[in-house]
Amino acid sequence: MNKAIETKRKQMDMLQGPLLKKILLFALPLALGGILQQLFNSADVAVIGWFEDSNAQAAVNSNGALINLLINLFTGLSVGVTVVISEHIGRDEKKDIHSMVFTAAVIALISGVLLLAVGIAIASPVLRTMDVPSQVLPLAVKYLQVYFIGMPFLMIYNFGSAILRSVGDTRRPLYSLIIAGVINIGLNLLFVAVFKMSVVGVAVATVVADAVSAGCVIVFIMQNETLRIRFKKSKVKAKYLKRIFVIGLPAGLQGIVFSLSNVCIQTAINGFGDKAMAGSGDALYFEYYVYYFVSAFAQAAVTFISQNFAAGNYARCRKIFKVNMLAALAITTVLSLTFALGGKLFIRIYTSDEEAIKFALIRMTCVLSGEMLPCTYEIAGGALRGIGHSLLPALITVVGSCVLRIVWVYTIFRMYPQNFYVLMIIYPITWVATGAAMLVSYYAISRKEFKVKTHPPDTSDQEEQDAIEDRENVKEIIPLS
Secondary structure (H helix, E strand, O other): OOHHHHHHHOOOOOOOOOHHHHHHHHHHHHHHHHHHHHHHHHHHHHHHHHHHHOOOOOOHOOOOHHHHHHHHHHHHHHHHHHHHHHHHHHOOOOHHHHHHHHHHHHHHHHHHHHHHHHHHHHHHHHHOOOOOOOHHHHHHHHHHHHHHHHHHHHHHHHHHHHHHHOOOOOHHHHHHHHHHHHHHHHHHHHHHHHOOOOHHHHHHHHOOOOOOHHHHHHHHOOOOOOOOOOOOOOOHHHHHHHHHHHHHHHHHEEEEEHHHHHHHHHHHHOOHHHHHHHHHHHHHHHHHHHHHHHHHHOOOOHHHHHHHHHHOOOOHHHHHHHHHEEEEEEEHHHHHHHHHHHHHHHHHHHHHHOHHHHHHHHHHHHHHHHHOHHHHHHHHHHHHHOOOOOOHHHHHHHHHHHHHHHHHHHOHHHHOOOOOOHHHHHHHHHHHHHHHHHHHHHHHHHHHHHHHHOOOOOOOHHHHHHHHHHHHHHHHHHHHH
């Protein structure tokens, strides 16, 4: 009985009660977890920058787009895991969740092993194709090959976090990242400053940290009575596998094409030399810090709407979309403008090279000043996935953000190949185009979906009470954000 009570306490009731506080309690740990993960990753760059030369720093920075290209398919599948489990919770069908979790665990393990093999095999030829400078290439290959040894651990963590998100638990994945991140920083300093292992040292430190975070997430899942795998009763079931792929595969393919467009942009950046590679990579970290809030509220939209749509709470689904959108826009606008206006101060955390700083500031001016715009398509796309429409948001993002960027690089940018501003300005252009298309699609589809279903009993009194409680909680919540 005590275990059941403890499990319930760690889960979030997304089907009733005021939304603002619950969405913030869900999204903020998720965003902070992403930021911490990125801070620990950027610690690799910072330590390399302190103890090694710009070639080593460029070697670490040049791998980000390629790493994301390879892992995004499987990260997209984890979205399917969240939706499938959330749907069953919304319909109060919990008896077979253990088999869903087991199915997700098998996908995570297989995908991690595949990424390990593929990543090591293609590291050198792909980096050559990306025009990585010759003086940087050997270090970049070494870093990438060691980094991919940790892929099974990273996939277990990603899928495990998705499983915990389905019941509203975003805090314990954050705890696991804190533990792993502290270990990562300590090992970075030990391997680079003391043992002089350069890029191999920071890659080894990342692998160890990934193993720790994966182990923590496994422990957290096994402690949850709703999610815990019962090996004698749990098995991979085709119907859950199919549903995970139906929801997650379009998101994963979107991520692949999205990363492919970023690889094209990274290739263009590489043409400006190692200073541009280092400076652009350093500025990119601040974009990640803002984007993790966008992503956190988008995942909140997916999870909350999945449960409520399955339960037939359509008015609440509309409110979930509005609360997520407004909260995300408010937070990301403040952060993005802070980083853009304070660019010179922030960028010196990572580098003191004036030439690299020049490129970094161009990127921060063009990109960070509009980093709130992805809220429009990410949260609307998350809401569509929550009601079972995964293919359309993927297609809109592929065309609006990915294809348009590739076309820009090979047409407009080719007319001005020495102008770094022309390369960077494509980001806000694609955000506006994609956001407009996604919002129109969301409103059209949600209006249809919420009308064709049989509406639940009138909940206007409850909705009014929830709104009152939301307003009462604003003063308490806003300082925390």
